[in-house]
Amino acid sequence: MRLLHNYHYAAAMALFCIGLYTVIVRRNIIKKLIGLNIMETSVFFFYISLGYLDGGVAPIHAGSADPARMVNPIPQALILTGIVVALSVTALALSMVILLYRQYGTLDVDRLMREEEPAAEGAAGEGEGGA
Amino acid sequence: METALNLTFIVLLVATALMAVWARDLLAAVIIFSVYSLIMALMWQRLQAPDLALTEAAVGAGVTTVLFVVTVFKTRRREEEE
Numbered sequence: 001m002r003l004l005h006n007y008h009y010a011a012a013m014a015l016f017c018i019g020l021y022t023v024i025v026r027r028n029i030i031k032k033l034i035g036l037n038i039m040e041t042s043v044f045f046f047y048i049s050l051g052y053l054d055g056g057v058a059p060i061h062a063g064s065a066d067p068a069r070m071v072n073p074i075p076q077a078l079i080l081t082g083i084v085v086a087l088s089v090t091a092l093a094l095s096m097v098i099l100l101y102r103q104y105g106t107l108d109v110d111r112l113m114r115e116e117e118p119a120a121e122g123a124a125g126e127g128e129g130g131a
Numbered sequence: 132m133e134t135a136l137n138l139t140f141i142v143l144l145v146a147t148a149l150m151a152v153w154a155r156d157l158l159a160a161v162i163i164f165s166v167y168s169l170i171m172a173l174m175w176q177r178l179q180a181p182d183l184a185l186t187e188a189a190v191g192a193g194v195t196t197v198l199f200v201v202t203v204f205k206t207r208r209r210e211e212e213e
Contacts, residue, residue, distance in 0.1 A: 011141040018148045028210045034164050038148050048178050058179045071179045087190050094202045101206040108211045
């Protein structure tokens with residue numbers, strides 16, 4: 001019964017698990033970034049649910065809104081910042097993905113790891129040859 | 132009635148998240164993720180956070196989707212198989 005009343009928390013947890021599964025299991029980097037975004041929104045969802053009040057109104061002082069029935073505005077102010085941070089993290093990661101694709105020609109994590117090892121060995125060999 | 136609407140939105144959220152994860156076509160995954168962001172914006176309006184709903188609709192469904200689509204077009208569209 002308690003879980004039924006707090007179903008928001010269960011939903012946020014389920015979304016977080018979906019995002020975590022994507023980040024760990026899927027091998028494509030863009031898929032991993034989508035999973036990261038799903039994780040971020042699930043955490044935001046959890047915060048906003050914490051500040052929610054049953055039958056509450058938006059925390060805007062206009063007209064005859066009763067301050068005692070307003071939902072908590074502090075999580076909303078925090079999460080507004082969080083959304084912008086999530087956007088900048090995504091933009092930075094995607095620019096790195098484009099550079100990675102130009103360098104290696106693949107977005108598959110396993111292939112990237114395999115391609116990197118021979119290149120590193122070759123660079124070490126060249127260094128020895130030069131010495 | 133209120134709970135039923137919220138539960139509908141939550142079921143839609145989980146369904147779109149799973150579809151975005153399972154789609155083989157990356158462009159399809161990105162578009163489904165933008166639908167997920169729009170449903171999240173509706174959910175925030177339901178939770179009495181109109182400022183977040185506006186921001187999510189503009190940033191989550193707008194700018195993030197544009198960035199992902201540009202990246203997919205600059206790299207490759209299909210997920211590689213082995």
